[in-house]
Amino acid sequence: MANEGLDKAVSGEYALGFEIDIETETAPPGLSEETIAFISKKKEEPEWMLELRLKALKKWETMTEPHWAKLDYTSIDYQSISYFAAPKEQLDSLDEVDPKILEAYEKLGISLDEQKQLAGVKVAVDAVVDSVSVKTTYSEELEKHGVIFCSISEAIRDYPELVKKYMFSVVPMADNYFAALNSAVFTDGTFVYIPKGVRCPMELSTYFRINAINTGQFERTLIIADEGSHVSYNEGCSAPTRDEHQLHAAVVELIILKDAEIKYSTIQNWYPGDETGKGGIYNFVTKRAICEGDNAKVSWTQVETGSAITWKYPSCILKGDNSVGEFYSVAVTTLAQQADTGTKMIHIGKNTKSTIISKGISAMKGQNTYRGLVKINASAEGARNYSECDSLLIGSECGAHTFPYLESKDTQGQVEHEATTSKISDEQLFYLRQRGITEEDAVSMIVHGFCKQVFSQLPMEYAVEAKALLELTLEGSVG
C-alpha cells in the first residue's frame, strides 16, 4: 500500500533546533511575588506595572489549569520553571548585540542589520531571545511616520498612557488560566501603535526565540491601529531541540479603531518534540482582537507547524458596525504533536461579517482539533459568517476532530458552515506518481493544494517561507 513510504515522508526533521551558545542570566526556578518583583525590576518598570502584575498573580493562584481541550498532557509544574532568562550584557546598539545572536538570527533567515537588508520589501524586526528584546530595527525610520514599534518593556516605560489604556482591555487580566499567568510574569513582546490615517510603510515583525534551558517564554504583544490606519504584522518563532517540555504562554491584544485594519500573520515553528512525544514546546496562547470602531477589519492568518501542544484560538470581537473578522489557519500535527486550535467570532455590531477557513493536516500520530465559536448577538443585525473547516489525514494513526459551536440571537444572521475530512487517497498519490512525480513530491503537492486558500492570505515572502516550512515538516528532506 501507499502508506509504507508515507510515514517516512512526513516525519520531517526540525531544522532550527540549534542552541545559541551565549551566556544567559536566569532567574532561579519558581513563581512567587519575589519572582515578579525581580522581573519588574529587571525591566525597570514603574510601580503601577508591578502592582498590576501582583494582582494578576493573586488571581492566577485562585484558578485551575484547564483541561477541556482535546489535548493529552500531564499538568505543568509551575514551580520548576524559570520565569526570566536573558542573554548577558544586554546592550542597545546593533554593534553591541552579541555577534552570536546576530549570527543565529542570520541562520534563521532574519537580518538585524538595516544596512544589510537588500532592496525590495523592508521588514522591521523586533528580535526577542528568551525574556528580552535584543534589537528592534527601523524604529527611527518608522518614527518619522509616527509609528511606534518597540518592545513592550520600552512601551511600559515610554508610553505609559497608551499601555494603561489598552493593555488588558481585550484580554482581561484573568481571562483564563494562561492569560492570568502571562499577565503576572510576561517578559517581552512587541508594542505597535499606528497613528490616525497612517498606512505603515513596511511590514512589521517579531521573531521569538526560546534559547535557555528550563525556562518558559511569556511574551505579550499589543498592537493599536488608530482610525483609518493600516498595518501588516508577522510573527515567527523557533526553539532548540531539547528533551524537556518548555512552556510558552503568550498574550496578544489587537485594537482596531474606526476604518482601520490589522493583518496579523503567524508562522509558528516551535520545536515539536520527537515521535514518542518526548520534548517540545507547550504552546498555550491567548490572542484576541477587537474591532472597536465602524468598518474596522482584522485578519488572523496562522501557519502552525511546531509545538508538542498547541492551544490557541485567535478571536475577533466585531463591535463596530460593518466590521470584518477573518481567520485563516493551517495547523499541521505530525510525530506525536497535538493541536486544539480555532477561533471565536463575536458579532456585536450591525452588518458585521466573519470568515473562518481552517485547514488541519494530521500525519503519523498527530492529533488535530478545530474548535470554533460563532456568536451572533441580538444587536448584530445583518451579521454574516462563513466557516469552512477541512481536515486532511495522511496515514491511519492520526486523527482529526471538529467542534464548531454556534450561538445566534439574531434570527436574521446568516451562518454557513462546511466541514470536510479527506484522506490523501491512494488514488491521488498514484495519479501523480503515474506521471513521474516521486511520492514525496506528490504528498507535498497535495498538501500545498489543500493549504492554498490560507497561504494566499500571507504576505508574499512569508508565503514562500510557509511553503518551505511545510515541506520541511512533512517531507523529511532537510534543507
Added chain:
Amino acid sequence: MSTVMKIENIEAKIGEKKILKGLNLELEAGKVHAIMGPNGAGKSTLSKTIVGHYDVEVTGGDITYKGKSIIDMDPEERALEGIFLSFQHPVEIPGVNNAYFLRTALNAKRKHEGKEELNAAEFLRLMKGHLEMLGMKSDMISRSLNEGFSGGEKKRNEILQMLILEPEVIILDEIDSGLDIDALRQVSEGINKMKDGKRTFLVITHYSRILDYIEPDYIHVLKDGEVIKTAGPELVPYLEEHGYDGIKED
C-alpha cells in the same frame, strides 16, 4: 517484429480475488493493440498491473519493457521510463494548479532524460497548440487539477498530459467513456497525432466505438483473466455481431 513489452504468465490479485490468471501478451512496437472483453474480464486490472498500482498484488509471472523487468519498479520509475496510463476515472486534486502539475511532471521526465527543465514561458508556448487541438479553453490549465471538470474535460486533460509527456507505451483505459461525439473526435485526433510508428498503444475498451477513430492493428480478447484470442481488426465486426460468447479460444 520488435516487441516493446512482454507480459508473461502474469498472475495478479486485488484483495483476495485472483483476477489475472497467467495472462500472456506481447506488444509490438509502434502498433495499436486493442484489448476487448466483457465486464470483469480483468481489463482494468491488466492496465493497473502494467503501471504498478498499489491495489494490485502480482503473484506470478513477469512484465518486461524494452528487455527489462519492470515488476519491481516504483510507479514513478515506470512512468519516467515512458509508460503512460490514461485513467478511466481521473482523480480530482483540489488546490493543485493544473499547469503547475503538468510542468512538474514534464520537468521530472526531462530531468530523468538529462534534458534542461522548461521555464513557465516555454511551457506555456508548448501547451498552446495542444489546447487548441483538444478544444480546451485556456483557463482549463489554470484551474485545479481535474476539480469540477466534466467527464469530457477530464479525458481531454488526460490526452493533454499524454501529448506533453510523449510516452512510448500509452495505455488508454476506456478513453471513450463519457465522451460526446465532438469530444471523442478531438480526443482521437490527439491520440492519432501521437501515432508515429514508434509509440505503442494499448486501447482498453468495452465497446468498439473508439476503434472507428483509432484504427487498431491487433485485437486481443480478454476473458476471465486470460487473453483468449488475438486477431486483426477484422475481428471487430464479428464481435459486434456475436458478442464475446461467440469467441473460440485460440
